[in-house]
Amino acid sequence: MTYKGYLIDLDGTIYRGKDPIPAGRRFVEQLQARRIPFLFLTNNTTKTPETVANRLAKEFDIHVSAAAIYTATLATIDFMKDANRGDKVYIIGEPGLKNPILEAGFVWDEETPDYVVVGLDSAVTYDMFVTATLAIQKGAAFIGTNPDKNIPTERGLLPGAGALISLVETSTNQTATYIGKPEAIIMDKAVSLLQLEKKDVLMVGDNYLTDIRAGIDNDIDSLLVLSGFTQKEDLPHLPIPATYVVDSLDEWAFDA
Missing domain, CATH: 3.40.50.1000 (HAD superfamily/HAD-like)
Known part of the structure; x- marks a missing residue:
């Protein structure tokens, strides 16, 4: 299936700590070349979007604007404002x-x-x-x-x-x-920022408990990449499988 937009995890998907995951950079470059909208969707609250964008550029040669990064911090702020408590x-x-x-x-x-x-x-x-x-x-x-x-x-x-x-x-x-993945609070807001419907979006990540459950629990297709938290030996024990599973993001066919 061809997707109109992507939500992409960072830790364990694009990099692992200080170590780059080269397939992650190539995946993002494919999205940019094809002009497919995407958001980096991260539960990491220790860095601002501007800091994340700067780190991606300097450490991993991935060049995006801060607007392409939606963090659990931003989702928390949106939630508290909406709650108006x-x-x-x-x-x-x-x-x-x-x-x-x-x-x-x-x-x-x-x-x-x-x-x-x-x-x-x-x-x-x-x-x-x-x-x-x-x-x-x-x-x-x-x-x-x-x-x-x-x-x-x-x-x-x-x-x-x-x-x-x-x-x-x-x-x-x-x-x-x-607030963060796999909760609906962050997922609904992220999909709205892409200005797409859930059926046209793919959630990409390495952690079944957060990234993939974010897709499963919110009616969004998911792509599990075995480059971080969830390992191949875990697959037989997952209660509901991801829509797709790859060892590397290099294996993903955008036009399939």
């Missing part, structure tokens, strides 16, 4: 999460925030978890940026945002509202 927020996360939220007009509040947002934070402390826990107990809406338990790197699978969110879920006995 208030503008006070407490955030566990790195500058790629905190700065855009505050720049979007939200105000930092550690005592009685309207929202507590938890994402990946490599410098998180126990006191930060305490602040988040108490605020949620007082009634703040609990948002988890994405459910990724691990992130693939050149060192191996490291703790992801989902691991941090799980701690706060345990301490508050509350389940977070998740």
